[in-house]
Amino acid sequence: MQVIDAVVPGTAEDFIKNELFGKMGITIYGWQPGLGGLPAAGWRASITSRAMVKFGTLVMNKGKWNGEQLIPEAFITKATSKIITTGNDVKVFGGGKDISNQGYGYFWWNADMKVGDKSYYSASAQGGGQYIILIEELDLMVVVTGHERATPTLQITAERILPIFR
Structure with missing residues (x-):
């Protein structure tokens, strides 16, 4: 989250809310802060089953949601590859x-x-x-x-x- 917080305008939390979850219609979620006050990266997050399906669909579509590239395709490819x-x-x-x-x-x-x-x-x-x-x-x-x-x-x-x- 520190990287996201450093490279996006505003905060990592605002970016996730407005540029990712908001655009996907995900309104019910929880994200506990990590030790530095930013949302914890992969854990301490909670979303509904429907939101999980939406997120899975985003990844299956290489970061695109309703025709808009929300996450770069190259990042999705790397994230789901065997590093x-x-x-x-x-x-x-x-x-x-x-x-x-x-x-x-x-x-x-x-x-x-x-x-x-x-x-x-x-x-x-x-x-x-x-x-x-x-x-x-x-x-x-x-x-x-x-x-x-x-x-x-x-x-x-x-x-x-x-x-x-x-």
Whole structure:
């Protein structure tokens, strides 16, 4: 948030409210301040399931919302790419036999999800039992809201949801 606060006119909070959430029609949200007083970056935020779908749609559309580029496409591509490979020992989504090649971008986790003999690249924003899972190849978004953090959400998606859409 410090970077956003430094490069936008006004504050990071005003920018998020007016240039992102406001333009997307997201009016119900909470964002607790971090130690420096700015909104905390990826955690301490709360949005509704409908807002999660809107945000997932924004990312699936490479930062465009209703024809307007709200976030640069290059940033979305980098954020959802595998910048750091975490390997299969890191069980971000509870792991599972159908999850491999896990990594991390800018606040987005990613992994290959296997269905039969085919693997699909997924990018997922998650925290506190809430998930936005994107499988671009299938034009598929899965939004999960819950509290149970130990649930193998990505494995369940690979086993029960992906077979319906492939």
